[in-house]
Amino acid sequence: MPLLGGAKLSGDLQRFEKQLERMQEDATDEEIWTSVQLARHENRPYTLDYVERMLDDWFELHGDRGNADDGAMIAGLGRLDGRTVALVGQQKGRDIKERAERRFGMPNPEGYRKAIRVMELAERHRFPLVSLVDTPGAYPGVAAEQHGQGGTIAESQAVMARLTIPTVAVVIGEGGSGGAVAIALADRVLMQEHAMYAVISPEGCATILWRDAGEAKKAAAAFKPDAVHCLELGVIDGIVPEPPGGAHEDHDAAARLLQEAIVDHLDNLEDLPGDELRRRRRAKFRSLGVFA
Amino acid sequence: MPLLGGAKLSGDLQRFEKQLERMQEDATDEEIWTSVQLARHENRPYTLDYVERMLDDWFELHGDRGNADDGAMIAGLGRLDGRTVALVGQQKGRDIKERAERRFGMPNPEGYRKAIRVMELAERHRFPLVSLVDTPGAYPGVAAEQHGQGGTIAESQAVMARLTIPTVAVVIGEGGSGGAVAIALADRVLMQEHAMYAVISPEGCATILWRDAGEAKKAAAAFKPDAVHCLELGVIDGIVPEPPGGAHEDHDAAARLLQEAIVDHLDNLEDLPGDELRRRRRAKFRSLGVFA
Amino acid sequence: MSNIDVSVETGDKPAPPPKHPNTCPVCHSHYRDDELEAALWVCAHCGHHFPMRARARIASLADGDSFVEEAAELHSEDPLGFFDLRPYTERLAEAELSTGLADAIVIGQATIESRGCELAIMDFSFMGGSMGSVVGEKFSRACDSAAERGVPLISITSSGGARMQEGILALMQLPKTVCSVEDLKDAGQPFISVMAHPTTGGVLASFATMGDVLLAEPNALMSFAGPRVVQQITRETLPEDFGRSEQNLRFGNIDAIVPRPELRGTLSRLLRLFDAPV
Amino acid sequence: MSNIDVSVETGDKPAPPPKHPNTCPVCHSHYRDDELEAALWVCAHCGHHFPMRARARIASLADGDSFVEEAAELHSEDPLGFFDLRPYTERLAEAELSTGLADAIVIGQATIESRGCELAIMDFSFMGGSMGSVVGEKFSRACDSAAERGVPLISITSSGGARMQEGILALMQLPKTVCSVEDLKDAGQPFISVMAHPTTGGVLASFATMGDVLLAEPNALMSFAGPRVVQQITRETLPEDFGRSEQNLRFGNIDAIVPRPELRGTLSRLLRLFDAPV
Numbered sequence A, B: 001m002p003l004l005g006g007a008k009l010s011g012d013l014q015r016f017e018k019q020l021e022r023m024q025e026d027a028t029d030e031e032i033w034t035s036v037q038l039a040r041h042e043n044r045p046y047t048l049d050y051v052e053r054m055l056d057d058w059f060e061l062h063g064d065r066g067n068a069d070d071g072a073m074i075a076g077l078g079r080l081d082g083r084t085v086a087l088v089g090q091q092k093g094r095d096i097k098e099r100a101e102r103r104f105g106m107p108n109p110e111g112y113r114k115a116i117r118v119m120e121l122a123e124r125h126r127f128p129l130v131s132l133v134d135t136p137g138a139y140p141g142v143a144a145e146q147h148g149q150g151g152t153i154a155e156s157q158a159v160m161a162r163l164t165i166p167t168v169a170v171v172i173g174e175g176g177s178g179g180a181v182a183i184a185l186a187d188r189v190l191m192q193e194h195a196m197y198a199v200i201s202p203e204g205c206a207t208i209l210w211r212d213a214g215e216a217k218k219a220a221a222a223f224k225p226d227a228v229h230c231l232e233l234g235v236i237d238g239i240v241p242e243p244p245g246g247a248h249e250d251h252d253a254a255a256r257l258l259q260e261a262i263v264d265h266l267d268n269l270e271d272l273p274g275d276e277l278r279r280r281r282r283a284k285f286r287s288l289g290v291f292a
Numbered sequence C, D: 001m002s003n004i005d006v007s008v009e010t011g012d013k014p015a016p017p018p019k020h021p022n023t024c025p026v027c028h029s030h031y032r033d034d035e036l037e038a039a040l041w042v043c044a045h046c047g048h049h050f051p052m053r054a055r056a057r058i059a060s061l062a063d064g065d066s067f068v069e070e071a072a073e074l075h076s077e078d079p080l081g082f083f084d085l086r087p088y089t090e091r092l093a094e095a096e097l098s099t100g101l102a103d104a105i106v107i108g109q110a111t112i113e114s115r116g117c118e119l120a121i122m123d124f125s126f127m128g129g130s131m132g133s134v135v136g137e138k139f140s141r142a143c144d145s146a147a148e149r150g151v152p153l154i155s156i157t158s159s160g161g162a163r164m165q166e167g168i169l170a171l172m173q174l175p176k177t178v179c180s181v182e183d184l185k186d187a188g189q190p191f192i193s194v195m196a197h198p199t200t201g202g203v204l205a206s207f208a209t210m211g212d213v214l215l216a217e218p219n220a221l222m223s224f225a226g227p228r229v230v231q232q233i234t235r236e237t238l239p240e241d242f243g244r245s246e247q248n249l250r251f252g253n254i255d256a257i258v259p260r261p262e263l264r265g266t267l268s269r270l271l272r273l274f275d276a277p278v
């Protein structure tokens, strides 16, 4: 996996060494479950918390042009470290009202179409794309299915596979299945230290395999959604450290660390021509999998 | 207008001379009104009547991928004279039930999105695009407006302005305003002898200017929606003859004449490289207008 | 009837003006000319946006005397010899006299907070902001000027649609302006479209909705077909915010609603984001 | 819970089979094996489409002995040492034994009415047609084989989604297959996707919906989330054709519904339209 190596070379040496150490001692079931809980912590910073701390001149773009403006998906333009970037990301709600409005960060197809529209705007104007992933999954609603949830998630990935601009995706909380990977087909995919990235929620997995959602902890231990294991499997290119105790303890510090990581990776990617970026991006994802 | 000349050179000499003759004697108000009536004749062939007579292996494509399949807009693939073409066109209904289902050929945004999707498929596979225009106008509904009727009509034109495949549009009945031009930004725009192409319906115009829909005939005479005047103004590139009495008198003969015209123009266009086609297409439309 | 979609429809015009144009149609507050001008023609009491003339908009957006008008000399002709209750030529002369404009759009070069841009500003006072050959040609030239100078294009639209009196040539201004925007985009320059009340019919169905960013003034009507036409055809009672900015935002058709006093600041931020030359 | 969306959900599987697999679950007509096989596993009485095995599909579509299988040797590994009630390795061994397949997809070269194509056919009998590393890799190789040989790719999907037992690597088969289709499209080759019951979760949300043409068998479930999950979350009673082919056609998500006996003829026509090499 060329880019896994590439990723290790990026970021400052300290963080790089820290990652290596962590990779030595395999994360225990306890540590995995802790990550699951911290990834969902109610005070964990959400996409807009990072936006307001990392970006200047933020201008939010609304709507999918034709059906709705989905509050579960954020899209907009801002200046990161001087350069203009396009940013997309799911947004959970803080209070009860906002949570309902944003469907707990579970986008409808209209949300993914908004993201697609802004990705294409970024491509037109050569703005790098930053994607912040934080969702339990795409919204499983009747209208969502009628409006093509599956096809739209595929289309969002396809558009990301076509881009010739640098793209960095970071799982900042829950990387929930197809609804997460829809905006994570990027040149660099990172996870925060206590984020999770999984094919299914521990509860969902437990319900199916053990017929008991209570077995979530056992399920998590079985499919290992924590950052260390995702890095070991070559699924992500790096781990973004969080402040002591987790991102929820210090939003400002978490934002500084996140910004540093994103900027590091963009700096590296911006040296490559667009078609080479795309070629490597596709090659990276096409290399994922284990078989005999 | 380079392409107007280009158009005159295409088609067989007989039809070319016929066009010139017609251009000599200016159409009278009576002739204009006759065209309006024939363009709307209830037995006039509609898009699917021509499809079944002109295309082999016709395969209709359905849906806008995300909201609906609009029966007022037809889209599909077929073989015309051996070559595979993509075809789009509005479809009116024959009987009362079909008329309601197809909204009298007035598409919703979902209909234009279906056409856009098939135009992009044609571009991907280098299939020429044939567009048959026959609509009183885009559907003026509450949901249509909410779903972005205006923006979608603009997007459909924009996509046609981007294509690098040969494109031929023919107004086969009513060319009703924005809902018609949405699929008529083509390398060659033709009109059947008794078709009409207008910025507004005679009734609509009369209602506004004379406060009396009954003045439709007077309105038509004033804004001249007939093929001869459209050709004189450089808005279209050629006139497709109809069988004696009009297309409704002989669907087969009308289809033969239409097919001959479309194939003539495609044959000419296929010699040009795609970017040159696009450059000329845009130059043609950018040249339209009269001012001092 | 649906063809009325891109025509100037009287029903699309703002509610019949009250006795005095300086009286707010919503809350009936009355203002002196200088008060309204100072408030950018926004009602200080209820926030209603009065119609704003093209030159006033330019003065409120462009830096000092940075605006350099282009193609001011273009005038409409009468290709159809169009005559309804009065000749088109007479309507044109009258409109020019009453507005001091050659047609319904003003274009030119400007800077906003010292960043270069091209402006294309429509004026509803000139025959309902209807788009004929001159509006199409001037907008088209604005696209070329922006592309040649490497600056973003900013348009503000206020239009009842295509200009019926120019017949099919008015309709052709839709594909014409669409092609012009596509050429601008191929040149890599951004296009920011601001839609003011009303932006309907052929202008909505062509360049106005093609911006990289779509902004709208509050409560602006943005519908392809006029409310009366929709009502006649559908026989429904329309939602009370039918076609208005707020509904369009809810349905995902625009990026943001920007009150007039915030427009200059918003455009300036977007020019920074799109890296317009200083 | 919504993450269940791309997982094999028992609720997504066809209704529990009646006593005998040859009895139609809809009209209860009973058939002999040879009758069902002759009828392509379609109920002669009510048209119900029984599940159809991958090799039977290939035999019904490809010319005579034109099919040449590719990558048959690929087998899944157990990267996570996954163990629920039983080890994943044990489930794999059992599936291979009961189906005679190495995994849930068969790929290879074929001709249909003498036009060349590449086939990628899934088999629901192998662990619910779930997509793990082997399904992703074989589909990916099918894209390359089609591109290299300059022929269209035809896939038939029947899958409950991603294979949970391979954890995050199963999820990565979504972007992997998406990238493979994009490479195929850049090579200019068409992709025709046929969705059979059920095509859900991660397969629907990746390559299955990326075809230039999207076909579906009658009454096939095509939903991203399983009906039970949707019901749990939304607390609505679902439309009775929720996620089925007919609903998807109505909502514009597929091009056509093709009954199994017409599939070979339809594919042959599409191969002519896309000018597949003879």
Ligand SMILES: [Zn+2]
Pocket (backbone or CB within 6 Å): C024, C025, C026, C027, C028, C029, C043, C044, C045, C046, C047, C048
């Ligand atoms: Zn007021």
Ligand SMILES: [Zn+2]
Pocket (backbone or CB within 6 Å): D024, D025, D026, D027, D028, D029, D043, D044, D045, D046, D047, D048
């Ligand atoms: Zn049966």
